[in-house]
Amino acid sequence: MFFLHFLLHIVVTSADVANINNNNINTNINNNINIAAHFGTKSRYEEVNPHLLADILAVNHSILRPPATERCSPVHVSALVRHGSRYPTVNNVRAIRKLSDLLRSQRPQEWTSWRRDILDGWRMWYTDDMDGELVHKGREDMRHLARRLSLLLPSLLGEEPVRRGRVQLLSSSKHRCVSSVEAFQEGLHLQAHLSHVDYSHRVDDQLLRSFERCPGYVEGVEKNHTALAEVHKFQDGQEMDGVRTKVADKLGLPGDSLTADLLEAAFFLCSYELAIKSQHSPWCFLFDQDDAQVLEYKLDLKQYWKRAHGHAINSLSSCPLFHHIFRTLDKAGRPRRSSEAPPEPASILIGHAETLLPLLALLGLYKDQAPPTADNYHAQHGRTFRTSKIVPYAANVLFVLYDCQRGPRLQLLVNETPVRFPGLWAEDAPLYRDVRAAYRHLLDGCDFHKECHGAHGGRGPNTEL
Numbered sequence: 001m002f003f004l005h006f007l008l009h010i011v012v013t014s015a016d017v018a019n020i021n022n023n024n025i026n027t028n029i030n031n032n033i034n035i036a037a038h039f040g041t042k043s044r045y046e047e048v049n050p051h052l053l054a055d056i057l058a059v060n061h062s063i064l065r066p067p068a069t070e071r072c073s074p075v076h077v078s079a080l081v082r083h084g085s086r087y088p089t090v091n092n093v094r095a096i097r098k099l100s101d102l103l104r105s106q107r108p109q110e111w112t113s114w115r116r117d118i119l120d121g122w123r124m125w126y127t128d129d130m131d132g133e134l135v136h137k138g139r140e141d142m143r144h145l146a147r148r149l150s151l152l153l154p155s156l157l158g159e160e161p162v163r164r165g166r167v168q169l170l171s172s173s174k175h176r177c178v179s180s181v182e183a184f185q186e187g188l189h190l191q192a193h194l195s196h197v198d199y200s201h202r203v204d205d206q207l208l209r210s211f212e213r214c215p216g217y218v219e220g221v222e223k224n225h226t227a228l229a230e231v232h233k234f235q236d237g238q239e240m241d242g243v244r245t246k247v248a249d250k251l252g253l254p255g256d257s258l259t260a261d262l263l264e265a266a267f268f269l270c271s272y273e274l275a276i277k278s279q280h281s282p283w284c285f286l287f288d289q290d291d292a293q294v295l296e297y298k299l300d301l302k303q304y305w306k307r308a309h310g311h312a313i314n315s316l317s318s319c320p321l322f323h324h325i326f327r328t329l330d331k332a333g334r335p336r337r338s339s340e341a342p343p344e345p346a347s348i349l350i351g352h353a354e355t356l357l358p359l360l361a362l363l364g365l366y367k368d369q370a371p372p373t374a375d376n377y378h379a380q381h382g383r384t385f386r387t388s389k390i391v392p393y394a395a396n397v398l399f400v401l402y403d404c405q406r407g408p409r410l411q412l413l414v415n416e417t418p419v420r421f422p423g424l425w426a427e428d429a430p431l432y433r434d435v436r437a438a439y440r441h442l443l444d445g446c447d448f449h450k451e452c453h454g455a456h457g458g459r460g461p462n463t464e465l
């Protein structure tokens with residue numbers, strides 16, 4: 001069904017409507033699929049796991065990998081989940097409107113086929129009040145994720161724990177997250193054959209939006225122009241300028257009227273219409289794969305310097321979440337007498353890309369040898385820090401704790417794919433005590449108040465974390 005729609009849409013919006021043939025359609029589809037893998041935090045979850053396009057409830061049980069010889073069983077999962085697909089935020093909507101107005105008001109230097117296709121095939125339909133809210137597809141993202149996780153870990157998220165109300169759910173207070181945590185519960189209930197959903201989540205910004213309560217971060221990075229110098233430099237640099245000029249040409253606009261922000265708005269338009277409506281908007285045809293990679297790099301640079309390894313305070317702002325997760329795991333893994341209540345089977349935490357990235361950075365993941373800068377675009381081609389892969393909509397980080405003969409073991413999965421802990425490369429599910437030893441410096445430190453209220457700023461990139 002999706003694919004048919006997709007094909008039809010390609011046919012009517014293609015820049016080559018006049019001389020379409022089968023080859024042409026295929027090239028266009030391939031082009032656009034490639035572009036869709038470069039939308040950064042605005043990527044669809046299905047770009048990371050394309051097998052879900054064929055079966056959204058497909059679950060691969062071999063992703064759970066405790067050692068086969070130790071008769072392990074899962075006893076707890078802590079899942080940190082990003083909200084599902086959403087509308088543009090108000091700032092994005094304003095940029096989109098500006099771009100739309102520019103195209104409609106500015107007399108073209110030349111009537112190009114791209115310009116014609118956009119003016120004929122697209123109208124401005126975004127409004128300010130959509131402001132980042134979860135879209136229908138975003139609710140589906142969450143319901144489907146919940147159902148897959150329930151199928152993957154039935155003893156922790158299946159019928160029994162759900163019926164008994166034993167799944168703990170916390171959410172950020174933002175509307176899109178609250179809608180997501182509701183949809184997640186709908187998915188769990190559906191999978192447990194329960195028709196009535198008693199929502200039982202709590203809101204906790206202290207945990208899931210701690211960055212905004214960290215003055216060292218807010219003053220030192222978020223409001224500090226210098227902290228994002230690499231991003232601004234790349235934005236004004238030759239790679240971005242090349243794409244800007246090319247796209248302005250395609251639109252028949254004078255080069256200087258299409259600013260870097262408006263260029264980005266055009267790229268995001270393609271991403272939004274794919275994520276929200278599963279459609280390829282005529283905006284998509286403005287970009288080829290090389291253009292998309294340049295724009296993706298700019299998005300990654302921003303997340304790297306603003307939310308990840310770029311400045312140590314970025315990741316330290318997530319200390320409360322780090323401690324919360326390890327306290328929960330400690331409790332779940334503690335030996336107990338048979339008379340004691342069993343541990344909490346699952347803890348679901350719903351937040352933002354801004355919640356996941358700092359925690360992943362704190363854990364030491366996706367840290368390449370050299371930091372991405374404005375000057376090393378070409379050398380960064382094979383980087384592991386790629387937000388399109390790490391934090392698409394509905395991104396998830398799972399900590400699965402197993403009870404095994406030699407003691408508790410912990411496995412990490414990112415977007416339903418096993419990921420090994422830095423320094424513990426030999427095993428997918430190392431002993432929990434070895435994981436604790438690897439993070440000893442954080443378990444004994446990572447003091448939010450000290451880091452966030454102490455002397456701030458001046459923490460350069462690649463300090464001890």
Ligand SMILES: *[C@@H]1O[C@H](CO)[C@@H](O)[C@H](O)[C@H]1NC(C)=O
Nearest residue numbers: 051059060061062063417418
């Ligand atoms: C399941 O996952 C494993 C490892 O991630 C992979 O090798 C295998 O091909 C997958 N199986 C299916 C049916 O997708």
Ligand SMILES: *[C@@H]1O[C@H](CO)[C@@H](O)[C@H](O)[C@H]1NC(C)=O
Nearest residue numbers: 219220224226227456457458
């Ligand atoms: C702003 O960022 C720069 C570069 O990271 C840093 O040297 C400076 O101290 C920061 N300023 C403040 C007010 O924190």
